[in-house]
Amino acid sequence: MPTTRTNALKKxxxxxxxxxxxxxxxxxSGVNFSTxxxxxxxxxxxxxxxxxxxxxxxxxxxxxxxxxIFNRNQEAIEYLNVARRLADELGVGDLxxxxxxxxxxxxxxxxxxxxxxxxxxxxxxxxxxxxxxxxDVSGLIAAGGWIEGVYLGTRNLDxxxxxxxxxxAEQKLTLDNLMSLLGSYxxxxxxxxxxxxxxxxxTAFAGVSIVDHAATTTTADDGMIVISGGPxxxxxxxxxxxxxxxxxxxxxxxxx
Amino acid sequence: xxxxxxxxxxxxxxxxxxxxxxxxxAQCRSFTKKRCLPKLEEYVQNDNYxxxxxxxxxxxxxxxxxxxxxxxxxxxxxxxxLGDLNFQVLDARxxxxxxxxxxxxxxxxxxxxxxxxxTVRVQVPESSAALQHEGCVSIMVGSKS
Numbered sequence: 001m002p003t004t005r006t007n008a009l010k011k012x013x014x015x016x017x018x019x020x021x022x023x024x025x026x027x028x029s030g031v032n033f034s035t036x037x038x039x040x041x042x043x044x045x046x047x048x049x050x051x052x053x054x055x056x057x058x059x060x061x062x063x064x065x066x067x068x069i070f071n072r073n074q075e076a077i078e079y080l081n082v083a084r085r086l087a088d089e090l091g092v093g094d095l096x097x098x099x100x101x102x103x104x105x106x107x108x109x110x111x112x113x114x115x116x117x118x119x120x121x122x123x124x125x126x127x128x129x130x131x132x133x134x135x136d137v138s139g140l141i142a143a144g145g146w147i148e149g150v151y152l153g154t155r156n157l158d159x160x161x162x163x164x165x166x167x168x169a170e171q172k173l174t175l176d177n178l179m180s181l182l183g184s185y186x187x188x189x190x191x192x193x194x195x196x197x198x199x200x201x202x203t204a205f206a207g208v209s210i211v212d213h214a215a216t217t218t219t220a221d222d223g224m225i226v227i228s229g230g231p232x233x234x235x236x237x238x239x240x241x242x243x244x245x246x247x248x249x250x251x252x253x254x255x256x
Numbered sequence: 257x258x259x260x261x262x263x264x265x266x267x268x269x270x271x272x273x274x275x276x277x278x279x280x281x282a283q284c285r286s287f288t289k290k291r292c293l294p295k296l297e298e299y300v301q302n303d304n305y306x307x308x309x310x311x312x313x314x315x316x317x318x319x320x321x322x323x324x325x326x327x328x329x330x331x332x333x334x335x336x337x338l339g340d341l342n343f344q345v346l347d348a349r350x351x352x353x354x355x356x357x358x359x360x361x362x363x364x365x366x367x368x369x370x371x372x373x374x375t376v377r378v379q380v381p382e383s384s385a386a387l388q389h390e391g392c393v394s395i396m397v398g399s400k401s
Contacts, residue, residue: 230372
């Protein structure tokens with residue numbers, strides 16, 4: 001399509017891991033699935049404002065992803081239905097229609113298919129929200145998903161593997177991505193409230209030590225480029241506990 | 257009367273421009289779904305929608321954390337009207353990790369040993385054509401174990 005614009009621009013994007021990616025990391029780190037840690041589906045009908053609906057859609061997307069990755073198929077379908085209800089409230093319910101739910105139910109035993117359904121649905125949802133000028137809502141959903149991912153990862157830290165501790169510590173980097181994402185949209189009351197709510201979480205993550213190193217690249221035997229180097233990340237048990245407390249407070253503030 | 261005509265014309269122009277913009281954005285979603293998403297089929301797709309309507313000379317940048325132990329496909333998908341897009345991957349210090357220039361590839365497959373933040377920088381080539389065209393550019397990321 002011809003354009004009348006002549007001045008060049010630089011478009012900056014910030015991205016956070018999808019809830020599915022976070023759930024995959026948690027599963028690989030030895031986290032145990034606990035239904036009791038998930039947000040109560042019955043509460044989905046109690047959110048009346050756009051902001052609370054968006055954040056909780058993100059929280060439920062985190063639970064949906066968690067259930068999907070851990071092959072808890074019944075819960076996954078239930079959370080997909082909950083996501084549908086909130087997406088409907090946000091005016092994008094057609095993206096999670098009956099046909100999609102039926103397809104998920106038909107594929108409930110095939111984890112890869114469910115993963116594809118979840119990721120492509122939330123991709124389409126984000127696209128539609130941005131297309132409709134509701135980028136702030138998309139940002140709040142991303143924040144809800146991020147919060148729930150870290151919340152679920154920090155519920156049972158007794159006996160946590162070293163791998164899990166490192167994965168939690170690494171979320172300092174994704175929190176940085178999230179704050180940049182939220183700050184990149186024109187400010188709204190809900191975005192400002194979310195940024196303020198995450199400040200204690202940032203304070204808790206400040207205890208994570210990151211020693212920066214340059215990245216290096218090598219080529220593996222199979223020809224794949226491997227990126228090594230980068231930051232050296234360490235975390236103490238005290239910092240881990242502080243993160244668990246801070247994330248629990250912000251999560252329960254929104255998912256009440 | 258003239259003032260009213262000016263205001264009406266300005267309002268019409270704004271509505272027209274907004275219409276074009278919405279139309280272009282909607283076309284982007286369709287373009288991304290048909291032309292870009294299939295290239296990430298073997299990967300778990302990141303659900304962020306990093307797509308914009310760009311013109312020759314524009315740049316786009318994406319900042320993201322890549323996790324150690326995961327394999328990634330970074331896909332820079334642009335409408336053919338914009339020509340061959342170049343992209344670079346930079347580490348957190350701004351050092352170049354990858355450059356697509358002269359590689360004739362729209363994607364970069366790699367594994368990450370240690371978790372790190374990186375930036376993807378995309379350039380739409382300049383054009384000397386009298387009529388400049390706009391097109392969609394999407395930066396997409398998929399991962400697998």
